Amino acid sequence: MKDLDQARNLAELPTPALVLDAAIVRRNIQRLATYASQHNLGIRPHTKTHKSRFIAGLQIEAGAIGLTVAKVGEAEQLQAVAEDLLMAYPAVDLARCKGLAELAHSRTMRVVADSSFGVEALAAAAQSANSTIGVLVEMDVGMKRVGVATASDSLALAQLIDQSRGLRLDGILCYPGHIGQSVEQQAAPLAAVSVKLQEAIDLWAKSGLSAGIVSGGSTPTAFQSHLVKEYTEIRPGTYVFNDMNIVRGGYCPLEDCAAQIICTVVSDAVESQVVLDGGSKTFTSDLCGPAKESGHGHIIEYPAARISALSEEHGQVDVSRCEKRPKVGERVSVIPNHICPCVNLQDAIWWLEADGSLRKITVDARGKLS
Template sequence: MPDPRSLTEIDTPAPLVDVDQMHANLRRAAEYCRAHGLVWRPHAKTHKSPSLAAAQVKAGAVGVTVATPREAEVMAQAVDDILLAYPPIGAAKLRRLIALPERVRLTVGLDSAEALRGLSDAAHEAGRTVGVLVEADAGMGRVGLQTPAEAVALARTAADSPGIEYRGVMFYPGHVRGNVGGQDEAIRALSDRVSSFVAALSAAGLAPKVVSGGSTPTFWRSHEVRGLTEVRPGTNIFNDRTTSEIGACGWDECAYSVLATVVSTAVPGQAVVDAGSKALAKEEIRAETVGFGALLDRPEVLVKSVSEEHGLLDLSRTDWRPRVGDRVRIVPNHVCVSVNLHERVYGVRGEQVVDAWDVAARGR
């Protein structure tokens, strides 16, 4: 069946990407990194498409970041430099990583001797060299070594392990999620903490060639983190409602939306669309507002609740009254989890469909 050529031919719910805005987002990110001497390694978890990974590399990215062996396998179709920012535990995952094409420069982030030992054994047995970044906890409290001394010990072990090339340190500032303009104290604390790890590693003769960090919420302030060499934003290829609400992008820079159809207006004060949690995801917004999404052209209209196949639009702040059959475009709170729910994403320019990408790395 041929791809649709216009929005009217697309069955709903369906994910759309404004291709011109997406490329503008890529250019802006690349320009920022060049201006501040930072290596750009975007996280592919947002789009999960090798074609879009290739577009990021064409725009200036050195390679991509991934979170799963499946993402690594798919992205290896398009890029030659991959960071797995997640410790591969277990023989099955290690076999898949080591089986990546030889041309792929593979780096793995980890925070334990156990993960390092398994990776070293697998790489050495295959006659392959895999890079390692020692992961430090920058304040999120999820994963990562807690002290510089622990990082030094693991880095030293990595440097002495067969099949392993110690390349540096990584962190994820996922705890810094406030408005970009109000991040001063958090960014200073982050910079101090990262600097303490870099200083300890350098003093031990293990100066990191790579200091990898960053996120979309902190992206535009990455240059304020002392010692940082590489940034790994994911969301900002598309942006989403959260990114806009915290000031990391403008609303007009949201390239991704879910096309939905109004299926009911029977209950006063609301309209129901055919995009629920299985299209938008049921993730609460990480900002000072409510709802699970907002209309792209009427951001005052929020998705006030979702069930599996139903999204309820709150009409209390608008005089717009939709009719059954009307179509709307919804910007979800979190684009990454929404994309992962779909098999195919459509690239659009105005009302025309100009491209389409399989979400090839979805699932495990």
């Protein structure tokens, strides 16, 4: 809407509008930076959460050693703010390998591999572009999504990378996305990650190869990363904004959630229900992982309400447990379940300073799927 550009304050923003509380974002970034510094860990934030040069710039200013992306299109958008980019995603096809090889002309470009097919495709692209791509072997540490399963498989790939012209063996990457326990219960699963990484590192060493970078990830485990002593760096993404997945998992309090969707109540025609002007095209239909029954987000002003169903543009809210029912035309603020795909649905998001000033932030890498 044209009005979007003219909004001067929060009350004027056409809804639904994703608004970031600047103070909370800065606090989230600083808290992780302090932790990482205390434990001598690098931070390479995953930019899939914000997809924004502006937010990435704040992370770099706070000491991030580089940025993580999932796609070449994201790397292309974010290269302006970082000298060192890691694509934590396998590149096996011509388009991605070629894109990485071209970025590697002007930036330190790194990528993961979990197949010899991928290593060979990367090497061919790097040779063709006459550039050098850094490669990390991706190891599965329990999630069973991508990544080689064993230390010996990791060694075989490391040797292939080491011997490939155009590639530079940079280390090992893992994603402990299977660890969903409470912070207090993470020591044992993180110890298992540590054992698995050390086994690979030792095996590499016997063959004269070293893992200069050992990269871990995930927001739920971020502040326990020191328990994996092999890590040289971490790649959390969600921590910058947080969301109901993180709150209900017990990893942060509600007041650390920086992103809210301001919605308008558009209907109260059905008993014990109101309808918000945000649905799956605003929030995503992702349920809350740790509490699937909790509905599609948390309404700050009506904590007893439950967003019970989403259509594409309608959010149906069960208000039967609320003392007061929101009125048609009233605005409410929703903390989404999963902020990463939610940001990816917005054309623009809003940066709200404590003085009430608003800045429009472009979601630069939105929709960059390749």
